[in-house]
Amino acid sequence: MHKLIKIDEKIYAITIYDQKTRYFEGIWRIPEGITYNSYLYLGDEVNILFDTVKRDFSKELIEAIRKVIDPKDIDSVVIHHMEPDHTSGLKDFLEANKWSAEIWSHPLSLKMIKAFYKIDVKFRSLKDLETINIGDEEIRVIHTPWLHWPETIMTYMLNRRILFSGDAFGGYSIPEETTDKILDEGYIRAIRKYLATVIGFYRPWIIKNIEKLDRLHIKPSIIAPAHGKIWVKDPVKIVELYRSWAEAEPINNKIVVIYGTMYGGIENLVNEVVSRLSEKRFNVIVYSFNEEKWDCFGDILGDILDSKLIIIASPVYEGKILPHIEYLINLMTRKTDSPKEVILISSYGWSKVGGKYISKLLEGSKFRVVDIIEYHVTHDPKILDRIVTTIDSKSEK
Incomplete structure (x- = not known):
């Protein structure tokens, strides 16, 4: 046509x-x-x-x-x-x-x-x-x-x-x-x-x-x-x-949340974080990779360009993180590299390596890791408070 x-x-x-x-x-x-x-x-x-x-x-x-x-x-x-x-x-x-x-x-x-x-x-x-x-x-x-x-x-x-x-x-x-x-x-x-x-x-x-x-x-x-x-x-x-x-100019209240989950564990924490941030009138854009759907890598990269802060969450997988989250991080550093603040969240069963692994993937890029949050299997309520407090402190700048 x-x-x-x-x-x-x-x-x-x-x-x-x-x-x-x-x-x-x-x-x-x-x-x-x-x-x-x-x-x-x-x-x-x-x-x-x-x-x-x-x-x-x-x-x-x-x-x-x-x-x-x-x-x-x-x-x-x-x-x-x-x-x-x-x-x-x-x-x-x-x-x-x-x-x-x-x-x-x-x-x-x-x-x-x-x-x-x-x-x-x-x-x-x-x-x-x-x-x-x-x-x-x-x-x-x-x-x-x-x-x-x-x-x-x-x-x-x-x-x-x-x-x-x-x-x-x-x-x-x-x-x-x-x-x-x-x-x-x-x-x-x-x-x-x-x-x-x-x-x-x-x-x-x-x-x-x-x-x-x-x-x-x-x-x-x-x-x-x-x-x-x-x-x-x-x-x-x-x-x-x-x-x-x-120039990757940020919209001040825009937060992009990206997470991968195998069985829904990390999704529970993300949902609580999103709920708290929405109450505070942040513009939260959520992308997920789970058993039912994968969001589009291109859409994620587009939203990163004008975001103020990015949250990346993944469980540990085979001593690293989920492969598609790793692929996305590689795309981020290649296509949208910019001095945006990043919070890393990783859950683990027996090896606390996810946060360090993602940090290494971001080394050499302009992205700035401002907090790494790792927890064993299920999250403590204090973790939610810590994430929100960190974001509040960054949004005031």
Whole structure:
């Protein structure tokens, strides 16, 4: 399924709905789905397609293009990012185009096109900050490395003030409304999850590249990303959201609680902690791994980005901790590393090693362990008081 809308007198947005991919990049569970956006500029002198699509959907892309123009009449294809979810449909498009279009992209992209798809193409290498005249419009090229591959670029239409941003400023989900004219908290969470999982490792580069856009005085009236909603109403909002999450700015009363349990023992303590914290008007977000369900790693990483404090609870398991909690901690240090305070809770039967093991996993990261609470089999009520007191003292800072 796809949607075709006009975002400008001469520009169409083509949004492809992907409800088939359950694990984005083969890693991140996305029951919310994802979209792929391509943009078609019909100019006085040149017709340009901005990005293609995943090959599974190349027929849909070509079908959408044919509603407004013959694919043979497209002169150029801008590739902002070589990842296959945006380029594996390139060959199919070029066949429909009779191989007449020239590819415009980062200098690194030509070798990648040949390596990925074994095709020879007409190619124009785009230099950082060069300006391309296309008749009634000029396009500024901005190299934006590591958002989230080294060859990533953005392009900016100077007269229309439209920024084609590639993966940056995108998000998961298949929103009913293609633009940000309707915006809800669910979509904000989907963007945050996307940033954490896809670009989280490169968060410093988000800041660097936003600062670069600021230095270039790029003030778009529209931000057109490769995934998710197109920002036509309030493009400043998505830039500021990305900036705040890249900096892991905390919401003061937000606490993320993550726990794993085999038979419900540690869950009892967590439930009591959550109840006490909720009474104190903390915004507590709870994620669990138990016999009935596992919460989504990507959702957890997204919530960590703007949390004030994190509680991690796991029983000892085979002299360590539960494997999926260990995996999550590894993801945290890789994708959301930030100076947030962490309380560790571990129950044990015969070996008091869980707290020390989790502390070691966090060594070298920016996360700060502020308390380690370990107890034998069942918790004493004093432990609950200790946890709440620790959180109270931290929240006052």
